[in-house]
Amino acid sequence: MAESVRVLLTEEEVDKRIKELGEAISRDYQGQTVHLVCVLKGGVFFMCELAKRITVPVTMDFMSASSYGSSTKSSGVVKIVKDLDEPLKDRHVLIVEDIVDSGRTLSYLIKMLGDREPASIKLCTLLDKPERRVTDVKVDYTGFEIPDEFVVGYGLDYDQRYRNLPYIGVVEFN
């Protein structure tokens, strides 16, 4: 079966929105250092672009959690593949995710990281599919709300491919 990718959000639209998010975060964290926690692998492209747009001091760390295998369906099981290198105590933590879908991954991570006594913990996601929510999650910064379609690009994969697309697209099977 042949695959093609239909553009959902162009590179220009994504870049413009990330700039706006960076400005909002810089305003909200005035006088503080924001500790960005990137959820690998999908969040890495977004986090790099976002970090460049934040004007308050930034530190960063990386973790890897997985609730998906190679299919497009959530397994509902969250596995910590790689934990953070540094403690979160007294830090202003901003979790940076590629997409919130069912919300299972994020609700698990927020609880787990919240137990490490950060000064604050907030969530920033590039994409949100609110229709798909199973577990309630408070999203503090959202790039785009999108319909219930399986998207790729800007860090998001289909079977580990397409992460490097500079735009967000929908995989179509012809």
Ligand code: 5GP
């Ligand atoms: P949740 O736990 O919210 O259901 O799922 C979050 C994770 O599922 C995301 O970090 C991402 O890895 C994956 N995911 C959910 N929706 C999509 C999608 O449309 N495309 C891709 N590539 N991954 C998705």
